[in-house]
Amino acid sequence: MTDAERQKQAVGQAAAELVRNGMVVGLGTGSTAKWFVEAVAARKLDLSCVPTSVETAHLATRLGLRLIEMDAVERIDITVDGADEIGPDLALIKGGGGALLREKLVWAVSDRCVVIADGSKHVARLGAFPLPIEVVPFGHRTTAARIRDVLHASGIDGPLRLRMDGSVPRVTDNGNLIYDAQCGAIDDPGTLAARLKATTGVVEHGIFFGMATEGLLGTDGEVRRLTRSRP
Numbered sequence: 001m002t003d004a005e006r007q008k009q010a011v012g013q014a015a016a017e018l019v020r021n022g023m024v025v026g027l028g029t030g031s032t033a034k035w036f037v038e039a040v041a042a043r044k045l046d047l048s049c050v051p052t053s054v055e056t057a058h059l060a061t062r063l064g065l066r067l068i069e070m071d072a073v074e075r076i077d078i079t080v081d082g083a084d085e086i087g088p089d090l091a092l093i094k095g096g097g098g099a100l101l102r103e104k105l106v107w108a109v110s111d112r113c114v115v116i117a118d119g120s121k122h123v124a125r126l127g128a129f130p131l132p133i134e135v136v137p138f139g140h141r142t143t144a145a146r147i148r149d150v151l152h153a154s155g156i157d158g159p160l161r162l163r164m165d166g167s168v169p170r171v172t173d174n175g176n177l178i179y180d181a182q183c184g185a186i187d188d189p190g191t192l193a194a195r196l197k198a199t200t201g202v203v204e205h206g207i208f209f210g211m212a213t214e215g216l217l218g219t220d221g222e223v224r225r226l227t228r229s230r231p
């Protein structure tokens with residue numbers, strides 16, 4: 001196992017210890033969240049779980065976790081999920097695996113949102129990882145043109161690429177498409193998030209700003225707890 005994988009395992013297991021019997025739990029998506037799902041399943045608690053992707057739903061079902069519909073709950077006690085980048089004040093880029101929309105819907109109703117990651121994801125400034133932006137398929141090229149204008153207005157001129165699966169566009173669990181924006185540096189994630197959200201044709205974007213309540217970061221030999229300085 002690589003060092004990064006060991007760190008993912010450690011944070012996944014540490015996060016599983018935060019879960020209590022009877023809780024409604026949001027299950028994240030990706031190679032880090034997978035460790036959490038496995039560790040929480042191994043605890044054999046009585047839980048109701050809301051998965052953030054079809055992939056996670058399959059994994060959780062295989063492990064014997066009880067799944068419930070998102071609309072069957074008003075609140076989720078705790079959600080644990082990975083990230084592509086963790087910046088200052090727990091601002092995140094998510095969606096490298098294409099699950100950003102369901103992840104954000106689940107995070108939005110969670111009392112506690114715990115982001116877990118290996119040490120390489122912790123950055124001084126967001127933006128090296130391409131920012132995923134989910135759009136409706138109808139007229140997506142015209143939506144992409146509006147996104148380019150928004151990025152330009154935020155001082156970002158890097159390429160914006162339609163995510164592909166080989167020769168065809170990648171389709172999300174929600175039947176949408178994803179554009180990845182090479183931002184380089186995002187100086188003001190809150191403003192960019194608001195501008196993207198207001199763009200016609202954009203369903204959601206991968207900036208999770210002010211959403212994570214805490215973080216668990218893998219380092220060599222220990223799990224470091226990250227907190228937010230602003231509420």
Ligand SMILES: O=C[C@H](O)[C@H](O)[C@H](O)COP(=O)(O)O
Nearest residue numbers: 030031032082095097098099
């Ligand atoms: O769409 C995918 C999710 O946002 C993932 O949580 C994120 O991409 C991190 O994935 P991983 O833990 O595999 O690096």
